[in-house]
Structure formats: structure tokens, C-alpha cells
Amino acid sequence: MAKTIGIFDSGLGGLTAAAEFEKLFNGKKYIYFGDTARVPYGTKSADTICRYACQDTKFLIDKGASLIIVACGTVSANAIDELKKRFDVPVIGVVEPAAEKAVEIAAAGNGRITVLGTSATVKSGAYERAINKIDPKIEVRSVACPMFVPLVENGYTEGEAAALFAREYLENSVSFGADAVILGCTHYPHLSGVIGEILQRSVLINSGKEAVVAAKKYLPAHMVSDGNGEFYVSDAPEAFSRLARVFMGREVADGVKCIDIESY
């Protein structure tokens, strides 16, 4: 039987993964959930992130998803083991695929990786563990960038404000000279312009894209149902729709539906 893929994030960030899905799984069906009623996740505790992630996953499975892409760095760093334990379907997060890609680049360079993430992601140490499990010699520096998600969620992906916070968070990382910079939160590729301007010598790694690449290795596209993206949020579908249009570069087909995530 053809499979359906579920993708979730705290809000708009996962759309960077959805956009990659549409490229790699051209014409295949996926179900997207953005937990817009409870965004941001990155400032919350590991327990709360885990509880929310379980509800998000259960919703997508109830909707028919037979593989889950956790397109959220914070959930991938804090709750992936719990999701894998609790649910019977395969669950693919962003941490391991992004770590693999970064190590591949860093091993051929100076052996240095910078990880940008939310406070909860940096606190978890998940990227360091994943990187050093592949190659213990790699030197990793992590930087929490808590204002990046509100900037993206409010549409400030370029301009003075985005550049100001990028400088504040990243200027000290320039001299570290990382070969690769993991955009460890799926919101951050929306800020690639201002991030790339400061960390010019590093390759930026889109963690949501790497998760989709990993999903395709696990489940070839021909095994996935034909169709379009279906979009669900837990609040304010119009606002999501408006920004999704900016981020995806097109209308979201069939609109965005609102569901009560707390009942899952």
C-alpha cells in the first residue's frame, strides 16, 4: 500500500522541509502540521516539548501518516527517542541527518562545526553527541539564537533587524572558522541571507532538507501516495497561509485547516 508522509514543526519553520519534500518527492502527498497555538517550542522545557511532540505525532498518524519527519530542531533534539519508543511508525528527525552532512564537510576541512539552534536545542547537547558519535575529533561550538524564531514567524527574514540579531549571535563565531554551520532549527534557513553574510567561509546546512533526504533513503518516492501537501495548524490559519505563501513562493493548495491539538 502506498504510504503518506507526515511533517510537523512548531510553526512555519518546517516549511523549509516541506519545500524540499516537494522537490525530492515531486507530486507526492504529505500532511503538514504547524503547532501555531503553542509556537515557539525552543524556549520551553524538555518535558513540555516532549508532550507537545507526542500530540503532534499522534495527530499526523491519526490522519494516515505512516512515516513522520520531525521538521523541528527543538523536538528532534529533545524528544526523538521518546517518539521512536512510543509510536510504531518510523520517525526521522533533523539532528542525525544534519550532523552526518556537516561531518562529511568538516572532516575534509578544519574539523570544525558551528551549530545554531534554539535555547532548548543547545541545552540538550544533541548535535554535539550526534557529531562526535560519528567523529570524536570534530570540534563543535553551539550558539543559541532565541530571537531568530520570532523574527521569522513575524516575517523579518531580511533587513536591519535580522542583520542586527545575526551579528549579535554570530560575530564571535567568525574566528572559529567552522567548515560547516548547521542551521539546527528549521526556521533558520529563512535567515540564510543574513547568516551567510557573517559566516561567509562556512557551508550552511539546512537541517530540514537533510531530514527529507534521509526520509527518501528510507522510503523511496515511488512507495509514497500521489497527491499534494495538506496543511493543518492549531491556530490562526490565515496568518499561516499568508506567511506560507511568502516562504513557499506559491499559494497553499486547498487552504489551511485548524485543529484542536490539545485533544490529541
Next chain:
Amino acid sequence: MAKTIGIFDSGLGGLTAAAEFEKLFNGKKYIYFGDTARVPYGTKSADTICRYACQDTKFLIDKGASLIIVACGTVSANAIDELKKRFDVPVIGVVEPAAEKAVEIAAAGNGRITVLGTSATVKSGAYERAINKIDPKIEVRSVACPMFVPLVENGYTEGEAAALFAREYLENSVSFGADAVILGCTHYPHLSGVIGEILQRSVLINSGKEAVVAAKKYLPAHMVSDGNGEFYVSDAPEAFSRLARVFMGREVADGVKCIDIESY
């Protein structure tokens, strides 16, 4: 029997009301709840805000509160009628008290008021209605400032970033020449410095303070139990504690307890 007062907000903003409570009800007990698991409220829909506000209020009543101060502009603008209808205890929001104070000032001046609020507050039109109910001749302009709450919640209450967004949101309001500017979200008094610098000719109105003044008219201090503030949040008590110390200028006595608000 002596009464206990409950104060709630989506997060740290209500501390501006708590600080006023401590001045006006010196040595009296209050219970504070900050919904840090679901902050911010100001980007959410009216339905979701209403559902969250009912849970917040129920928690405080279960804890013994016999009067509720809604120290959140977004809830006051979107859910106050529902709270008044659903609960037996008096519920005092920030909109009407702040509107009264602003009208008092504007009526003696140019008759102009600027309202700063979250997207949900501005969308509700609640301040305009409250102001024009008192005096239909007052001219009101409202400005949504969606980045102010993330700035405050992340500790950016002064400096370049705070000034940048203040300019972006407020520069067009300078020529309006309002007599009074309602800081319609209780987070905003933390940004009084940068706001006041731009709107120098206007009186800034702290809506949380006005709500506490209204509460004291309703319930004289001698009828309130002696005691201290008790602090509850729905997530990450350490982070709240750390910023509360900055905002209240002292340690939060007896620490901050974490509760599961979704069970209320």
C-alpha cells in the same frame, strides 16, 4: 473573610502589574500565574486566547483567588466578557481602567490617544470601543507591535534592537501628537525607555498599573489577606525566575512553581 487576589498573564508582562500590586497593596497576598508554556498570546486567535484565559482563571480560583486581575492586554481585549460570564468572582482587566486614565488626559489636551498592543489586541478594537464609550470625540490610533513581547521575554528591554523596533512601530505616530499613549500590553512598560524616547510629548499609560488601581477601588487593601506573592508558571520556572528578578528588582520569594495548565 480576608480575600486573596489572583493575577495572570501569558508570561512575564503581568509582573508590571505585580510590581504595582506590591506598592498599592503593601504586604498583601497575591497569586501570580504566567502561562510560559503557551506565551505569546498576542499572535493567537480570539477563540484560543479565550480558551487559555479560562484555564488560567480556573487555576487561580482553585488556588483560592477571590478576585482576578487580568494583567494581560490580549486577554483583556479578547476574553474579558467570557471570563465575567463564566466565573463567579470579580474579574478586572486592563482595557477599561487604562482607557479611563487616557481619556482623562486626552480630554484636557488635543483629544488624541495612541494605543500600542499585540496583533490580537489591535484586531479586537477593544480599546477604541472602551475609549469612545467614555468620550466619542476622542480620536484613537492603534498600532500593533508584535515583536515587543519576544523582545521583553528574551530580555531585550533596551539597546539597539529594542530601539530599532520601537522606531519601526512608532515613528509614524509622532506626528499624530497623542496626549496619551496606552501601553496596552503589560509587557510594554518594560520598554518604556525606548518608547518614551520616540513619543516624547505623550504621557505613557501603564495598563497593568491602572488595573491594580481599579482593583483597589473595588477591594480595599484591608480586606485582602496578609502575605507575599506566590508565583506559578506552566513551564521553565528557572527562566521565569531569572527574568522576574530583573523585572521586579528582587528575588522572587519561595521560588516559582510549575503546574500543568492544560489540565484546568
